Amino acid sequence: MPFMETPETAALLHTLFLIAIVAEAMTAALAAGKREMDWAGVAMLGCVTALGGGSVRDVLLGNQPLTWVEHPYYLLLTAGAALLTIAVAQYMHKLRNIFLLLDAVGLVVFTVIGCNVAIRMGLPTVVVVASGMITGCVGGVLRDILCNSIPLLFRAELYATVSILTGLLYIVGRRLEFDHQVVMGTAMVVGLSLRLLALRYGWSMPKFVYGGNIH
Amino acid sequence: MPFMETPETAALLHTLFLIAIVAEAMTAALAAGKREMDWAGVAMLGCVTALGGGSVRDVLLGNQPLTWVEHPYYLLLTAGAALLTIAVAQYMHKLRNIFLLLDAVGLVVFTVIGCNVAIRMGLPTVVVVASGMITGCVGGVLRDILCNSIPLLFRAELYATVSILTGLLYIVGRRLEFDHQVVMGTAMVVGLSLRLLALRYGWSMPKFVYGGNIH
Amino acid sequence: MPFMETPETAALLHTLFLIAIVAEAMTAALAAGKREMDWAGVAMLGCVTALGGGSVRDVLLGNQPLTWVEHPYYLLLTAGAALLTIAVAQYMHKLRNIFLLLDAVGLVVFTVIGCNVAIRMGLPTVVVVASGMITGCVGGVLRDILCNSIPLLFRAELYATVSILTGLLYIVGRRLEFDHQVVMGTAMVVGLSLRLLALRYGWSMPKFVYGGNIH
Numbered sequence: 222m223p224f225m226e227t228p229e230t231a232a233l234l235h236t237l238f239l240i241a242i243v244a245e246a247m248t249a250a251l252a253a254g255k256r257e258m259d260w261a262g263v264a265m266l267g268c269v270t271a272l273g274g275g276s277v278r279d280v281l282l283g284n285q286p287l288t289w290v291e292h293p294y295y296l297l298l299t300a301g302a303a304l305l306t307i308a309v310a311q312y313m314h315k316l317r318n319i320f321l322l323l324d325a326v327g328l329v330v331f332t333v334i335g336c337n338v339a340i341r342m343g344l345p346t347v348v349v350v351a352s353g354m355i356t357g358c359v360g361g362v363l364r365d366i367l368c369n370s371i372p373l374l375f376r377a378e379l380y381a382t383v384s385i386l387t388g389l390l391y392i393v394g395r396r397l398e399f400d401h402q403v404v405m406g407t408a409m410v411v412g413l414s415l416r417l418l419a420l421r422y423g424w425s426m427p428k429f430v431y432g433g434n435i436h
Numbered sequence: 437m438p439f440m441e442t443p444e445t446a447a448l449l450h451t452l453f454l455i456a457i458v459a460e461a462m463t464a465a466l467a468a469g470k471r472e473m474d475w476a477g478v479a480m481l482g483c484v485t486a487l488g489g490g491s492v493r494d495v496l497l498g499n500q501p502l503t504w505v506e507h508p509y510y511l512l513l514t515a516g517a518a519l520l521t522i523a524v525a526q527y528m529h530k531l532r533n534i535f536l537l538l539d540a541v542g543l544v545v546f547t548v549i550g551c552n553v554a555i556r557m558g559l560p561t562v563v564v565v566a567s568g569m570i571t572g573c574v575g576g577v578l579r580d581i582l583c584n585s586i587p588l589l590f591r592a593e594l595y596a597t598v599s600i601l602t603g604l605l606y607i608v609g610r611r612l613e614f615d616h617q618v619v620m621g622t623a624m625v626v627g628l629s630l631r632l633l634a635l636r637y638g639w640s641m642p643k644f645v646y647g648g649n650i651h
Numbered sequence: 652m653p654f655m656e657t658p659e660t661a662a663l664l665h666t667l668f669l670i671a672i673v674a675e676a677m678t679a680a681l682a683a684g685k686r687e688m689d690w691a692g693v694a695m696l697g698c699v700t701a702l703g704g705g706s707v708r709d710v711l712l713g714n715q716p717l718t719w720v721e722h723p724y725y726l727l728l729t730a731g732a733a734l735l736t737i738a739v740a741q742y743m744h745k746l747r748n749i750f751l752l753l754d755a756v757g758l759v760v761f762t763v764i765g766c767n768v769a770i771r772m773g774l775p776t777v778v779v780v781a782s783g784m785i786t787g788c789v790g791g792v793l794r795d796i797l798c799n800s801i802p803l804l805f806r807a808e809l810y811a812t813v814s815i816l817t818g819l820l821y822i823v824g825r826r827l828e829f830d831h832q833v834v835m836g837t838a839m840v841v842g843l844s845l846r847l848l849a850l851r852y853g854w855s856m857p858k859f860v861y862g863g864n865i866h
Contacts, residue, residue, distance in 0.1 A: 251861055255862070256801055257806070258806055258858065258859060259806055259855060259857065260856045261805070261812050262805025262811070265811065281505070282501075282502075283502075285713035286712075286713060287711060289781075293778045296777055296778075297777060307859045310859075347511055347512060348511075362582070366796060367792070367796070367802060368801065369801045374477065374480075375473040376474055380476075381480065382476050385476070426476055428473065428474050428475075429465070429472070429473060429478050429522045430469060431466055431468075495710055496710065496717060498716060498717075561723075562723035562724070562727060563726075566719075566726060585799065586686055586798065587692075587797060589692065589695075590683070590686070590692025590695070590797070591687070591688055594691075640689060641689035641690045641691055642689065644683060644689070644693050644737045644740075646683075646685055647685070
């Protein structure tokens, strides 16, 4: 039964999920600090960034109840991580590379989790990939909207591309009935590698530059 | 049975819907190009703009599953249209008037479709009109928010007004049990004419200009 | 039975709710006027600001149908209040303090109503407090996003803090099975007082100011 999610896989994915939401909340807190938000704003931006992608996915797919409604301690964890960031921010530039790594891990973990939600609901392949991408990317989009900047996602180094590719690899592997752990590991490692290489070498998707005034 | 939706009406509305989402995705792609978004951003902004109004409507009305979850090829169609725009953008200024026309067609088609969804759910008249307006207008609002500009909707030539008027005509005609096709045709032609006249002659709603500082 | 909501409490809460959504719609209209929105934009921003917090709460908690779908006259009331503001705006600076008071009343009333929704759904304490805060604060966040400014919430005088504190007092009082009216009154009076004192003396949460460039 190659599609079985073993308890070990589930536990690993969950641990990575917890690490990823903490990392997302902490980088969101830094974005809040650049906007000179108050402590309540920092905590809220942390929650929205870390849990917003999954929430938007569940609202769009009608997958109630939402994760943080069932597991409210995720709210406390992400708000706490964001507030903790205020105390440790001065040391965080030394950890810049670790946070970029954790952010990239979060991207692929969120993507796989989002794909799994849609697969469990029996949705078609295109929606599974979209579900992964929404889970992986929308938290950061909400963060940027609340900070009043154009979402980084639309311009950053392969961020959305990595999510789509990870999701595609994962869903194709599962449809081909390869071993679930191998498929999941491969999709995540390939996605993670591409993201890290893109960060290292400044790879990015071609940009579309348009100067007309149709609208 | 004047309320019957004939297969012909449904097929016409569906064809106009497909044309409209393609046109919305293509104009969204141009907006993305002005912000120098990358290709993934262009594709996503196309999907969100074309399908966002209907998605927000369905989420607010609890009308699951969403259109693109049931018909995932809408995602491929709008993403594809947005990406195609990158190749043909240089010729699009010549087609400016066609796009403004298609955008206006989209506005009234989305409005009628949105009204129909609420009518089928048995919702009260005010909500039917609101449902039409959300379907017609929110996609553009999401596009403008993601591009970090004040939504055009709140200032553009009669855009929201046309949607409200189209919805009102349609719902009143249906409540009066006039022939469905006549009602739908009249509402859409009146709405479309008003929008095109507003574009041609620069008509707009009065603006509210306030210089105080209450907030 | 200390948890009983008496008809009197419910009627008072409902009256305060109506006053609050009118006040929220009117202050939103002034914000629209500063952005020189047209009349349709003013009406919509009024509706979204006054009813958006409750709508987002209900969408996130899966609490269908939404308030304004069941009671569509809320849409007419808030749109009407926003449009009326255009006529009376020139006199409103004299009423500045009244509006700040009504806005503060709205904050605590929305918070208590939001807590009640989550309590009735049997949700855990953390989610009850979050539900109160979303109901109290998100309308203003949507207004600021649509006006293309960084949400005031993240920087304003104790706004979110007041909502969290009101919600905490209310839920703790209810869990301790104190008399419902006393609990509700206490939570609202304490929250209201804190907000008014914060406005009067310029109290605010500490801000987190970060100048690094991790992201």
